[in-house]
Amino acid sequence: MLKGILQFAHQLLEESVERGETVIDATCGNGNDTLFLSKTVGDDGHVFAFDIQEQAHQETKALLTKHGKSNVSLIHDSHEHVEKYVHNEIGGAIFNLGYLPRSDKRIITKPDTTIAAIDAILNRLKKNKLVVIVVYHGHEGGKEEKEAVLNYCMALDQKKFSVLQYRFINQVNHPPFLLAIQKK
């Protein structure tokens, strides 16, 4: 009934992403979303998965190998440089903002680069498609990033984009929430 944040994120991507499309995991982390996108676009599609941390690449690579997936480009660079790597129109994207679980909590996504990446992806996003952003903000620096991303989203022109916020409002300890930007 009421879907959790991650379940709702995958539901939105499943409804939006089509086989054969080019999609982006802007923060591949432990690789779960990369694998999910890889399955969703199928062998004719392609996933560009970004992360600046070696550990994230290793975990993602291991997961993809285990599942026999070869339709992914793992990119060891900041997602703000997405335009250097992705030249097709984009069928969807996901961000998980915060730090890599079970890793160095000082290595976090940052407001300026996150917003530059969202902006670059929106420029190449197909009509009606989605950028889904899961915002973890309980860590040090999380509040600043949350506010910057919310401000960016609230200022997006409603003639060009719809921005949904999906959040549970009676939980303690800064629960993550979801933002979904749909291009009109």
Added chain:
Amino acid sequence: MLKGILQFAHQLLEESVERGETVIDATCGNGNDTLFLSKTVGDDGHVFAFDIQEQAHQETKALLTKHGKSNVSLIHDSHEHVEKYVHNEIGGAIFNLGYLPRSDKRIITKPDTTIAAIDAILNRLKKNKLVVIVVYHGHEGGKEEKEAVLNYCMALDQKKFSVLQYRFINQVNHPPFLLAIQKK
């Protein structure tokens, strides 16, 4: 993909309400939600539809007659008195907060009675079931009701309830948003 507020409200109720159940339209208004609930619970179920305005009753009655629906009790009383009328366990409920479209804008739902009604319904709500609240708040008095209902929801014990807020954050002119309370 990104469902509008009313579409998402109906989706949640469709996923949650089962045939044969007793459900509540706390603000029957033009009758659209009453008819929707009447169809969803089927002939073995029952809808209690509240409104304090004669015009709402007439519109709802006409709509139900047109669709041959007889599983609805139309109640001309404030929804805060729900316990006087409903003695079964409840399978779901919907509120549309604000005023009746094409009617007297001074007749609005009010914080105290709205919260008393939500509270009474939560007491009788079955486990895992939902109360869905569509909050219109652009009218005079809307801001106060919005804040009171949000404060009430945010204070609900997370061990007993999950409260979701679903809202579009880049629209001008006080767009309505949705709250959904699920009993654990």
